[in-house]
Amino acid sequence: xxxxxxxxxxxxxxxxxxxxxxxxxxxxxxxxxxxxxxIGIAYGxxxxxxxxxxxxxxxxxxxxxxGASEMLFVGLAAGGTSPWLAMVAALLVNTRHxxxxxxxxxxxxxxxxxxIRTHVMNDESVAYGLAQRDPDRARRAYAIxxxxxxxxxxxxxxxxxxxxxxxxxxxxxxxAVFPAVILALLLPALRESRLRLxxxxxxxxxxxxxxxxxxxxxxxxxxxxxxxxxxxxxxxA
Amino acid sequence: xPELLTVVLAGLGLAVGTYAIRTTGGVAGELLExxxxxxxxxxxxxxxxxxSVMATAALTDGAAFAGYxxxxxxxxxxxxxxxxxxxxxVLVVAAASAAGLRALGVA
Numbered sequence: 001x002x003x004x005x006x007x008x009x010x011x012x013x014x015x016x017x018x019x020x021x022x023x024x025x026x027x028x029x030x031x032x033x034x035x036x037x038x039i040g041i042a043y044g045x046x047x048x049x050x051x052x053x054x055x056x057x058x059x060x061x062x063x064x065x066x067g068a069s070e071m072l073f074v075g076l077a078a079g080g081t082s083p084w085l086a087m088v089a090a091l092l093v094n095t096r097h098x099x100x101x102x103x104x105x106x107x108x109x110x111x112x113x114x115x116i117r118t119h120v121m122n123d124e125s126v127a128y129g130l131a132q133r134d135p136d137r138a139r140r141a142y143a144i145x146x147x148x149x150x151x152x153x154x155x156x157x158x159x160x161x162x163x164x165x166x167x168x169x170x171x172x173x174x175x176a177v178f179p180a181v182i183l184a185l186l187l188p189a190l191r192e193s194r195l196r197l198x199x200x201x202x203x204x205x206x207x208x209x210x211x212x213x214x215x216x217x218x219x220x221x222x223x224x225x226x227x228x229x230x231x232x233x234x235x236x237a
Numbered sequence: 238x239p240e241l242l243t244v245v246l247a248g249l250g251l252a253v254g255t256y257a258i259r260t261t262g263g264v265a266g267e268l269l270e271x272x273x274x275x276x277x278x279x280x281x282x283x284x285x286x287x288x289s290v291m292a293t294a295a296l297t298d299g300a301a302f303a304g305y306x307x308x309x310x311x312x313x314x315x316x317x318x319x320x321x322x323x324x325x326x327v328l329v330v331a332a333a334s335a336a337g338l339r340a341l342g343v344a
Contacts, residue, residue, distance in 0.1 A: 101262015173336030222289025
């Protein structure tokens, strides 16, 4: 066993993979891919359950790469809503990528890298990137989480489509995973007291808005707490 | 069930539209780049939206309450993350505690 390992070490394989995995930044990013894969299983199952083909969820996962909007789109389309109407509703859910893009513009790079990095913009990569203070680490964190999700999400969707109804999201507690990821990534920002009250207000506003706002738009309404950020900054200036 | 081809075309429309929103955000951010205060405000805005995404995902299902099991799972995960527990462990605990509570009959 040990000598096998040494042979592999000599080949450099274990060294590269091992040192990458020892990097907490990589481990954190990979665990995010795994988390979205688990949620993707539920998405794939939902798609097949709605009478749509197995390949649809992984395909949308790859080209849209925005989980909540895909689930809404598939759910509506399978339920008989016009696909074009479902598309508009799903695009509404993705309006939050506008403020995301503004916040992470520096992590996007230039040229081809920018084209791809723009595509992997999602809740996880944005939160992971913004959680890093150092600009270089932020760029790496954004990319690691982004590509990890780009692989994990469609892979999970495919698995879910093949497994069908075998996995019940509620029984396995998978519905708690996504909010837990985002909460864990937000904590560094909340260690500074400056943002605590605005974040609390944003959460209350958006949760209240869920009852009446069109599906998926509620989180964007959290921006209504932005004047509070301004006020606090102005007072401390 | 609408025709599959229409669903696929609308899905591709969703992909193109979503990419357009992402690009627009990046470009708009750069246009405002010269103003450091606006920059900082954009980053805070993203944090507010992320917090709202987290809160609605933790507390609601459609327009209804998500139930105590999920909320407890997410809250426990938050406490562990705050104490510096590694993310993979935090996520397993979130799922396991929500599932465990449901197994015990907590909705």
